[in-house]
Amino acid sequence: MSSQDRDDEIESQRQTLQGELQRHYGDWDLEVHLFGSFASGLSSKTSDADFTLYYFDWDVTELASALRSIGYQDVFAITNARVPIVTFYDPEHDVSCDINIDEPMGVINSKLINTxxxxxxxxxxxWFAIKHLAKKHDILSGSTGYLSSYALTLMLIVFLQDVTRPAILPRLQQQDSHRMLHRDVDGWDCSFDRNWSNYRTYGSDNTKSVGQLLVDFCYHYGYAFDYANQEVNTGLGRIKSRSYSPPARSRRDRRPKEWPICVLDPFIYDRNVTGNCHRNAVNDIQGCFQNAYDALKTGNINRAFRR
Incomplete structure (x- = not known):
């Protein structure tokens, strides 16, 4: 099955899920929206489908009960996460799924990445080369204090905006007002230019191959990036000195959290999407890119990717 066929199948699944939930709740005007890798265009054969449910008045426990009644399998409500979710398996489309409630930021972030x-x-x-590299070096696991796929994507975007010369990507959140699709979500400005065709030839002056860019990416995050003092600022499209201080560790412990790496969300400007990365993990992350760069510079692809 081609990637386009798979994307079409996931869209069909979204429509089916929305219709089933509407019928289950008596034709409520519920809406199911897709986000994550299938919405951003960066899905693989093993990707889960990520959904968010709008106009739903209950919690994930009730949603899990509804999904079980409809006939989905392996349904579990995870209530203690930062964003509570329900995980489930759709046997008709043979895909594992996550769904949360009323989280439009994920949808907007995915549209930004897709653009x-x-x-x-x-x-x-x-992106797929860097993701494969990160997996082979065991640094791609946001749940265990390493990099999430989302954080790695933001690091790549800003690299292509601010490190590559000439730049390969524009700064979609920094365009003239008449180009921006303006939207406010929970007080955050989520405006950006969604018309990718405005930039068809933007990076054409940079003639580097993917292989050359991979080497440059590994060098930057292995040797040039100052993890302790710089931030990846996606909203501005720049790598710059840190502009936000870490929040308190908890209500009782007012000491600031440790941020050994800082990759800022594009729209929630003070949210560090790598805020859970611990110091040893960041040492591993930097070491991964150093080792990969050293190997790639000598043409040793197998060592770079730990084959």
Missing amino acids: YRKIDDRFSTL
Whole structure:
């Protein structure tokens, strides 16, 4: 099955899920929206489908009960997460799924990433190479204090905006007002230019191959990036000195959290999406890119990817 066929199947699944939930709750005007890798265009054969449910008046425990009644399998409500979710398996489409309630930021973030992806063909190929590299070096696991796929994507976007010369990607959140689709979510400005065709030839002056860009990416995050003092600022499209201080560790412990790495969300400007990365993990992350760079510079692809 081609990636386009798989994307079409997941869209069909979204429509089916929305209709089933509407019928279950008596034709409520519920809406199911897709976000994550299938919405951003960066899905793989093993990707889960991520959904958010709008206009739902109950919690994930009730939603889990509804999904079981409809006939989905392996349904579990995870209530103690930062964003509570329900995980389930859809046997008709053979895909594992996560669904949360009323989280529009994920949808908007995915649209932003998808717009960047469409601008330059090198983006997707480079992203999958970096993701594979990170997996082989065991640094791709946001739940265990390493990098999430989302954080790695933001690091790549800003690299292509601010490190590569000439730049390969524009700064979609920093365009003239008449180009921006303006939207406010929970007080956050989520405006950006969604018309990727405005930038069809933006990166054409940079003729580097994906392989050359991979080497440059590994060098930057292995040797040039100052993890302790710099931030990846996605909203501005720049790597710069840190502009936000870490929040308190808890209500009782007012000492600031440790942020050994800082990658800021594009729209929630003070949210560090790598805020859970611990110091030893960041040492591993930097070491991964150093080792990969050293190997790639000598042409040793197998050592770079730990084959």
